[in-house]
Amino acid sequence: MCLFVTDEAGLNAAKPGGRLLGLFADGNMPQEWTGPAAKVGGTDPARCTPNGSFGGPHLSTMASRAIGLLDAQTRHSRKGFFLQIEGASMKMNYATNTPGQSQEHTGTQVRIAAKGPQAAGVLGVTDQTDLFRTLTRALDIR
Structure with missing residues (x-):
């Protein structure tokens, strides 16, 4: 069985011992900070500003909770765990990229x-x- 959570309260209430799926947005999560869009060749230095539409749990909260749950579940076992955490939006704008630019992060x-x-x-x-x-x-x- 898999527990499905959609907000920080559900994430905090999750207990070790089962599968957990956290989906905190209908699509890509809003970025916590906004700044100039990335462009080929880089951008000039700029300051990011808080994004008013950000409303999900912070990446650090999700990562800490996931590590805590997985550690508790595997602590007395020879089994380990794998957790991949991505905190970038490198893949978001494929439709608007010109050919040859959408895979630059690869x-x-x-x-x-x-x-x-x-x-x-x-x-x-x-x-x-x-x-x-x-x-x-x-x-x-x-």
């Missing part, structure tokens, strides 16, 4: 950490496109 370095068997393969930063292969090796999936 291959970028992302922070990664692990504990347990083959943890050395996921330490520090990794190429975003290598994560799938790293996980399949660690899980011995062919």
